[in-house]
Amino acid sequence: MCGIVGVIGKKNATQVLLQGLEKLEYRGYDSAGIYVNDQQGHDYLVKRVGRIKNLENAVTDDVVGSMGIGHTRWATNGMPSEANSHPHLSNDERFYLVHNGVITNANALRDQYLQGIELASETDTEIVVQLVALFAREGLDAKAAFAKTLKMLDGSYAFSLVDRLTPDTLYVAKNKSPLLIGKGDGFNAVASDAMALISETDQFVALQDEELVILTKDNIAIETLAGEPVSRDAFTVKLDDGEISKGTYPFFMLKEIDEQPIVMHRLVDAYTDDEGQVSIDSDLLAAMKRADRLYIVAAGTSYHAGLVGQALFEKLAKVPAEAYLASEFGYHQPLLSERPFFIFLTQSGETADIRQVLVKIKAQGFPSLTVTNVGSSTLAREADYQLLLHAGPEIAVASTKAYTAQIAAEALLAKALGEVKAIPEAAQFDVVHQLGLASTAQQALIEQKDLIHQWATDLFATTRNAFYIGRGTDYYVSLEASLKLKEISYVQAEGFAAGELKHGTIALIEKDTPLVAFISDPETAAHTRSNADEIAARGAKVLRIVTQAQAQDEDQIVIPDIDPLLAPLLSIIPAQLLAYYTSFDRGYDVDRPRNLAKSVTVE
Structure with a gap:
């Protein structure tokens, strides 16, 4: 959600900003803007609703400078419009501000401090920049x-502020929203995501909550x-430009x-030793072994x-485990066991409602692990342990490879934990071999694109709704499959436990209603098949x-056999x-479905 890029000390700040904003498009946005200053008395503000291309087309050749800030906005306060887009300008035309997050007490601050000041937008961000200008006029x-304003704010923020009187300085602050400093040779920069600056530098400095940063071209x-x-050292981010290109x-x-398929191999390479045995941090496994229940929050x-x-x-570690929605857990924490261990699953490592839970359980003294694709992310840094997905950047809003990477990572971790606990099922589960089979089978299924495309046409070309069913892990897959369809094609799709159809949902079935049935579990295959037949009869x-072992002549898509625990990697x-x-x-637009954002950084 939203994206910030800022730079000081580059000869062509405009291009750095525009290219950085393009790299942040995946986060979701509805408008964009840049402010550029040449530090010689000339500055420029350009904002447009819609895609980055609209902004680029509006940036004329004279919009040049050596410092600037840019922003992609995902509307929270106020509809998408140029007036509501960032950067926002104070009414005395001194300060420019970009902001990610939500200031929950913005209206109260407006009513207390900004009476008589005409606001140009509906945003909480403008209230912040007007406060900074007000306190500056009073002599600060x-x-x-900026610091006085920050101390008054409730909510989440990542800010980059420019004072036209001192265009050799960028002011940056963060609380609950992600922000990184990019460290360059003769320049410094700021961004919501390292991806925005990776073509400029691979050196980054992480920021903690409630920190203020003063950036010049030579100093942080x-x-x-x-x-x-x-004092905080820089770290290196390794990203290949090819990975973030279509x-x-x-x-x-x-x-x-x-x-x-290649992500499966990366995970095996990352978490096996020279002898091909699963190798996970021993301290992490010891902490998990002490737990009497695992809480998976996502x-x-x-x-x-x-x-x-x-x-x-x-199954593999013989420890009770429960998956929870972070947005529910954060406000309605269940009664916990005596020795809980928390696992946070997140592609971006910046999901706001997950972080809310992490902050709460850390305050209670409980141990935690973040499983994420981004090692430099807030959730990765703040948990006690981290396990990386090694999936490479995922740009499309609809997650695909992060989902299968998370399942594979959980399988490796469960295998390792089970072995530490001497669980027979773990010893018998050859996860390395199974993930190798999964990689090969995934590739075989990917090569059936034409067949699957035809089925997409037959089932979903004109429909407004669809259903997915399964039992056990097949039910969990049906939930994910329905989410994929609804979020990018806007078809009202629902996943159901197959055995629940006759308890109400079957009433929704009409002629030509599309239904996808997942059948991989040997124990319940016959039951799910019967449920599918009941739907077809209507x-x-x-x-x-269906997996090969459960397949019958009438089945349309047959997936290779694999351990049922890992069948979701294929189905x-x-x-x-x-x-x-x-x-x-x-x-x-497959990659950028309406109303959605890749990284959900506000609750």
């Missing part, structure tokens, strides 16, 4: 006015809001679906991966995605492609 310098000064200096693919989502697609994970941990169009591939082709054929 820019830094002190970090301090607390109380004014205490903070290449010959029409959309990132298709590219990322195709990358899933959101969206990651939550669905967590549901599969709870089955893996209970006129529905039924597509069965989800056709479902991802069904969603992709449905959206593609309807002419939608």
Whole structure:
């Protein structure tokens, strides 16, 4: 959600900002803008609603400078409009501000301090920049006015502020929203995501909550809001520009679906030793072994991966496990066991409602692990342990390779924990071999794109609704499959436990209603097949995605056999492609579905 880029000390700040904003498009946005200053008395503000291309087309050749800030906005306060887009300008035209997050007491501050000041937008951000300007007019310098304002704010923020009187300085602050400092040779920068600056530098400095940073082209000064200096080393981010480019693919989502087989190999390489045995941090395993219950906390697609994970941990490590929605857990914490251990699943490592839970359980003294794709992210840094997904950047809003990477990572972790606990099922579960089979099988399914495309056309070309069913882990896959279809093709899709159909949902079945049935579990295969037949008997169009061992002549998509615990790694591939082709054929922007953001950094 939203994205910030800022730079000081580059000869062509305009291009750095525009290219950085393009790299942040995946986060979701509805408007964009830049402010550029040449530090010689000339500055420029350009804002546009819609895509970055609209902004680029509006930036004329004279918009040049050596410092500036840019922003992609995802509307929270106020509708998408140029007036509501960032950067925001104070009414005395001295300060420019970009902001990610939500200031929950903005209206109260407006009513208390800004009576008589005409606001140009509906945003909480403008209230902040007007406060900074107000305190500066009362005699404070820019830094002190900014710090005073920050101390008054409730909510979440990542800010970058420019004072036109001192265009050799950028002021930066963060609380609960992600922000990194990029350290360059003769320049410094700021961004919501390292991806925005990776073509400029691979050296980054992480920021903590309630820190204020003063950036010049040659210096990075970090301090607390109380004014205490903070020293922090830079770290290296390794990203390949090729990984964040579509290449010959029409959309990132298709590219990322195709990358899933190699991600399986990366995970095996990352978490096995020279003898091919699973190797996980011994301190992490010791902490998990002490736990009497695992709490897997996640959101969206990651939550669905967590549901599969709870089955893996209970079967292989013989420890009770429960998956929870972070947005529910944060406000309605259940009664916890005596020795809980928390696992946070997150692709971006910046999900706001997950972080809320992490902050709460840390305050209670409970141990935690973040499983994420971004090692430099807030959740990775703040948890006691981290386990990386090694999936490479995922740009499309609809997650694909992060989902399968999370399941594979959970399988490796459950295997290692089970071995430490001497669980026989763990010793018998050859996860390295199974993930190798999964990689090969995923590739085989990916190569059936034409067949799956045809099924997408037959089932979903004109429908307004669809159903997915399964039992056990197949039910968990049905939840993820329905989410993929609804979020990028806007078809009202629902996943159901197959055994629950007759308890109400079957009333929704009409002639030609699309239904996808997942059948991989030997114990319940016959029951799910019977449920699918009941739906077909009522006129529905039924597509069965079935493992080879359970397949019958009428089944349309047959996936290779694998341990049932890992069947979701395969059965989800056709479902991802069904969603992709449905959206593609309807002419939608597959990577950037309406109203959605990749990184959900506000609750």
